[in-house]
Amino acid sequence: MKTNTTPLLILTLLAASALAHAGEVQVPAMEKEKLCGRCQYGALPGSGAGAMKFVDASLPQAEVRVGATSRDGIGMGYLIGFELDPEAINSLAMASKIELVVNVLKTALGGSPSPLSVALLSSSSPASADMFSQFGAWNNAPQLTPVGTIEGDPELGEVRFDVTAAVHEGTPPSAKNPIVYFGIYAPVADMTQANQGRHVIFGGEAQDAPRLVITE
Numbered sequence: 186m187k188t189n190t191t192p193l194l195i196l197t198l199l200a201a202s203a204l205a206h207a208g209e210v211q212v213p214a215m216e217k218e219k220l221c222g223r224c225q226y227g228a229l230p231g232s233g234a235g236a237m238k239f240v241d242a243s244l245p246q247a248e249v250r251v252g253a254t255s256r257d258g259i260g261m262g263y264l265i266g267f268e269l270d271p272e273a274i275n276s277l278a279m280a281s282k283i284e285l286v287v288n289v290l291k292t293a294l295g296g297s298p299s300p301l302s303v304a305l306l307s308s309s310s311p312a313s314a315d316m317f318s319q320f321g322a323w324n325n326a327p328q329l330t331p332v333g334t335i336e337g338d339p340e341l342g343e344v345r346f347d348v349t350a351a352v353h354e355g356t357p358p359s360a361k362n363p364i365v366y367f368g369i370y371a372p373v374a375d376m377t378q379a380n381q382g383r384h385v386i387f388g389g390e391a392q393d394a395p396r397l398v399i400t401e
Contacts, residue, residue, distance in 0.1 A: 209400050210399040214394050214396065215244065221264060224264045225238040226370065230324075236324045237319070249386070249387045250387075251371060251385050252385065253376050255381050258377075260373065260376040262323075262371070263395075265368070268312055268364050269358050269364070271360065273399065274359065279401055282349050283400070284347055284349075284400075285303070285348050286398055287343075287388070288393040289339050289386070289387060290386045290388050292338055293382055297338075299371060300335060301334060302334060302368075302369070303334060303346055303367065304331045306322045306327075306366040309358045309359065310366055322368075323366075328351070330355070365397065
């Protein structure tokens with residue numbers, strides 16, 4: 186008798202796919218006014234008061250540009266915050282691997298003159314906008330830890346950074362301070378009008394938005 190194994194094969198593949206995602210928690214970037222998105226900065230994270238001017242394009246956004254503005258000494262960066270619920274906080278503490286995932290959509294005018302820096306800024310920040318956590322994360326960068334770079338003219342698509350050690354060595358997030366912040370930014374030396382429009386453009390909505398992937 187001829188046996189049709191196709192349904193069994195499909196079920197096996199589906200089971201394997203489910204196992205591949207077992208124990209994985211995906212946290213999307215925040216969509217809170219002025220706490221996460223494209224920011225304007227005049228100094229690098231950790232430079233103190235006034236380093237970040239403001240978040241001028243809160244998520245969700247179709248695209249977030251990183252690079253020079255039309256004003257000398259002012260750049261556009263990507264401030265990325267993840268607000269963790271109690272389950273995600275527990276998962277983070279027990280995680281065997283934590284990844285920051287961002288999507289490069291395109292570049293403009295050849296991209297950034299220099300590679301972009303990617304860093305953990307704060308692994309424990311308050312959620313209330315009244316606490317100005319976005320400024321504290323950028324200006325103070327209490328757990329500033331480089332986690333990688335992105336080329337000025339990078340390949341398009343998803344980019345992953347292993348941030349396990351950086352997050353685990355920082356202050357554990359809590360119910361009171363549940364936000365983990367990352368930043369993507371160009372060197373201040375590149376922030377000139379001559380470089381205006383030379384941008385790396387990232388996704389900021391739906392499937393292209395940044396996410397934190399926690400593997401337990």
